[in-house]
Amino acid sequence: MSTAAPSPTPVDGVAVRARDVRKSYGARSILAGVSFEVQRGELLALLGPNGAGKTTTVEILEGYRRADGGSVSVLGLDPAKDGGALRPRIGLMLQEGGIDNRSTPREVLRLYARFYRDPEDPDGLLEAVDLGRAASTRYRRLSGGERQRLSLAVALLGRPELLVLDEPTAGMDPAAKQATRERIAGLRAAGTTILLTTHELGDVERLADHVAVLDRGRIVAYGTPAELTGAGAPRVRFRLSGALTDGDGLGLVAAATGGVVPTARVTAAGAGNQYELEGLEDAPDPTLVARLAAWCAERGLLITELRLGAASLEERYLELVGAEAAAEAEGAA
Amino acid sequence: MSAAQGTRPLGTGAPARPASWIAKALALTLNELRLAMRRGESLLITFVIPAGVLLVFSGFDMSGGTTGGKPVDRMLPGSMSLAVIAAAMVSLAIATGFERSYGVIKRLGGSPAGTSALVASKTAAVVVVEAVQMVLLVLIGGALGWSAGPGASVLLVAAGLVLGTVAFAGFGLLMAGTLRAEATLALANLLFLLALVLGGIVLPLDRLPASVAAASSVLPPAALTHVLSIGLGGAIGDATEPIVVLAFWAVVLAGLAARKFRWD
Known part of the structure; x- marks a missing residue:
């Protein structure tokens, strides 16, 4: 037993606040007033069918896009204005890897490490995400799961206060999924605030402190997984x-x-x-x-x-977003 | 090191502080250069073709006897012009276009690197490549018997290279930032071939039909070749007009690139 516990960031306060966020592309409304909060130190899972507005929401929080209306605050800053101050404090894992085909995992981690004065050790991270053997393989030859693990390692280099993970286990085999799930749980336990979008409802049930379900640009349900599944309704x-x-x-x-x-x-x-x-x-x-x-x-x-006992989260989710979305989620899985 | 260090999951703990702008720009520049060396087609177009054009065409007099002097005196500025077009436009456009389509620019934009360090690194990488190109071409030219003419001006050559680089890089980034990567690839290569013919590089402009020559002379490739020819002392004349033409295109194309470039 260690006596000096690691000192996570304070777990009180709000890490992310979205209020009535609206976004349209031309006449097409993507977000029709989205509001939610992520408390410091918690894991919020953002669920929703493809096209519900998850990625747009996440990209507004990351500062990639500006909302047409409403307000957004991330770690107390406005991502549209204070991007320079915010980016070192956030770890991003985007859906598209964003890595040059000709780079190797070791080169990518060493490059991103040099954006910080005192980064996490890139070679240590490489081993931690089990990419040691693929360290010198060109990105184009990595499997989907290896690319996802590299992307997660890049997101962790700066020991971020807030980790934004866009479908982190997509394309992974079951063993890699399980390892990634455990890694995310470990980060959450150590005090990292995590915003996660996913289609893996099993992940959400095991990892999330709160769940927000987004459908057609609106939050249609919010609560703990237990609240959402209506635990206690005996059947x-x-x-x-x-x-x-x-x-x-x-x-x-x-x-x-x-x-x-x-x-x-x-x-x-x-x-x-x-x-x-x-x-x-x-x-x-x-x-x-x-x-x-x-x-x-x-x-x-x-x-x-x-x-x-209660319905599974999957059953509840399908009730919320309807059968049409169910077919879509099936196709995406 | 306390025992707790061992139990802390990697990626947690006191947040890392961002590096200085210089450190980030330097890291990105070295990365740019390392990746450039892995692009075989880029090495071909930036080094092999300009050097090949200089070597091959210095053996022929393509001027039809209209200009005096050795063919190499005309081919050195032409191949330097071609080298700038290859490095600043073709190679930069294709690399940046694919980076954009793979989300590389978006990913870097979301890191602490920052846009200005990224732009600076791309600029620095182009400057390094061009410096190597110019040394290589001048050495080959020297071996073929070139020597600077009496009216040579290093300042004029430098001005031409800087303005030409800004103009071609501006156009390269305009393509890369607005078109699909595949379209950028095709268009950049097509324009490279057109520049070879219309840029006063292989053929002097006065060997082209008069209307084509007049149109070409107000476009960047021929203007750059013209400035370099005068600057290296291979041609006598007033460089004001081609310098003004290059400066105009540099402002317009770089300005358009800055306004129109989309990262996704």
Whole structure:
């Protein structure tokens, strides 16, 4: 155990504040009044389908674009005016790598390191993101995951107070995704404020302190992952090997709850014999599961899937942004 | 070093302070030069072709006997002019155009490097390349029997090189900052070939049809060749007109590039 704990930046105060931010390109409105805050030391995940305005929002915060209306404050500065003072304090990971094809990871890290007086050690970072063996490989020959890891390493050279990550795990294999996720969690734990855009809802559930869902230029939901998924609304989702008939519902509810929960009911929840038992008063308990299974067994129905408790973030997200966006997210994943 | 240093994730802790402007510009310049040396096609157009043109065409008298003196006296300023066009326009435009399309400029713009250090580094890299080109061409010219004429003026040569570089770099960046990278590549190479013919480089302007010669004389390639010819003492005449032409284009093209350049 070390006695001298690392001293992270103060975790109080607001790192990022966007108020009623508006942006249009010609007649096309991209952001129609976006407001949110990122507290110092927290990780905010910005979710939304492609075209929702995530990248535009992030680029306004980074100072690449000016908002048409509203106000933006990043680490107490206006990115449109104080870019020079702001840039050394922010670490950026852009979607497009922005690295010359002919450069190698070691050269890129050493170049960006020279923009600081006292940067993080570039060779150490190279090892830390597991690019040691690819250190002298030209960028054009790196895999998608290697490029993403290099981009993350570049973002960390200045030990940034605020890290802006635009889809950091896109194009990574599962092992690299897991390693990157752990790295982000470590940075967050050490006090770095992080703004993350992603399509990986699993990442968000595990990493985010707060989630903002952006759809068609508006924040349509904001909260902790638990708040968003409506934890505590007790329900049981299950899939059966065969279909229930119209008369089965009441019998199933009575059997599963022991006939004591008048608000409970069974509804169809999607194709392939998926059902939901909702309106329960208490969180599902072992007895309920046993009774449900027994009821099904008597009728020769096999429970092929069973999930208890709240909706996943993915389910909630798809409810929020609609089926059209769902198909799009599927395509992008 | 406390034990805590070992547990601190890399990239966290007291934020790093930005480096001085000079340190950033120097780092970027060295990076520019290192990458330039890796672009085979750029080395071909900046060094091999101007040197080749000087070597080959100094063996022929393309003037049709209209000018006196050795062919090399005319070919040295011509190849120097071509070298400036290659370094300041073609090579800069193509490299910058692809950097823009790959988001390199955007990424650097979001770093502490800053736009002015980036522009300075590109300028410095062009100046270094041109210095090497000029030494190379003068050495080849000397070996072929060139010597400075009686009216030679280092000041005039320097003025021509500076104004020509600003004009061609301005046009190169205007292309790179407004067109797709592939279009910039094609256009820059096409203009290089046109300059070779219309810039008084291989053929003297008076060997072209009169109307073409008149139009060419107010464009930067021929104006630069003209200034360099007088400056090196290979031609007698007043350099005021071509200097004014070059200065005009330098102001217009650099100004347009500064206003129209888009990083994305």
